[in-house]
Amino acid sequence: MWLHSSIQALLITFGPYIITRVISFIRSPASPGGPKRSIRPVPPHVSRALNVLFITACAFLLSTLPYFQPENVFVTTKSRLQTPTDVLFTRLGNVRPLTPQDTTLRSKLASMDARLLYLTYGSKPLVECLFCNSDAPFSYLYYAFPSIVAPHLFHVAVLGIVTSSLLSGHEGSYWRTKATIAGIGLALAEVFAVGTYNYKNNSTTTRPIELDAFHWRMRVYRGIAIALADALLGWGLYLSSTNRRFAEPISPAERLESATRTLEASTGRLRADGALRSTIVRDEVLRGKMHDYWVAEKNIMGQIYEERDVVDSVKGALGRLNLHHIAEEAGRYADGVIGGLPGIVPEGSTME
Known part of the structure; x- marks a missing residue:
């Protein structure tokens, strides 16, 4: 209860700030140095x-629901930890029919230590383990170890498939090491939590509501933690694959290749325009149509510029412009385009 209250207070205090920062982090594209890549769809x-x-993530979240959790006889019967075994299983028989596994469990829950270990490791070690003994509590941990790490091994395998280059390309490979470390870290964290838990914490409880069902609580935490890890990995994959975050800057080789393609495309268009203009000039009919077009264009624009509103607007715009500066810019642009061509513009000159 104290931990729940502390987490709730922290969320109320820092939740709005964290949410605001996360939203701004998502919406602002960024890449670590260098020219940034353009945002693209997934x-x-x-x-x-x-x-x-x-x-x-949905499968692990569903596993936290009570329907998919193993039964806790103390919760099902609403019994205290000190309830006699016969009374406990009589109540359980009133809830549902007893099974052979219940008979075996009934014989195991005769002592208080066995009940404390049941709340720590669940019913499977007590019913199935042949070498486990309440005098050696860690023997139950040894038997439960495979069932603890099995979901994490499955999760790590899924992370490996998701971040493989065959499925997600180089975008997923970027997260491969981080995802693997996170998956292994969750497994080690659960093993550490189970191994360091004091199974006698429930020895002083007197009411059913005070029982700490550690085994069932850890299963819920495991499902939520794995689902959260998958959600964070999916978020990172989305941001990096769309170039919103974590995208590698464009390399000089890629920039050079892009510029080369642009120049090649522009050269092709210029050659096509030159061939088209040469064809028009050499053909008498097309040359006449071009001449008629520019004559009509001149007449239309002349009529437009003779209108009073247009004349006033042009005068107002010219009054706000620095014509000398514009002439210098035009001269420098012309020098850059045709400068150095023999017989046209001397090198080093500026067109006025």
């Missing part, structure tokens, strides 16, 4: 990886 291969992560 690539199809990354979209498939995100779907896998979404399904996995």
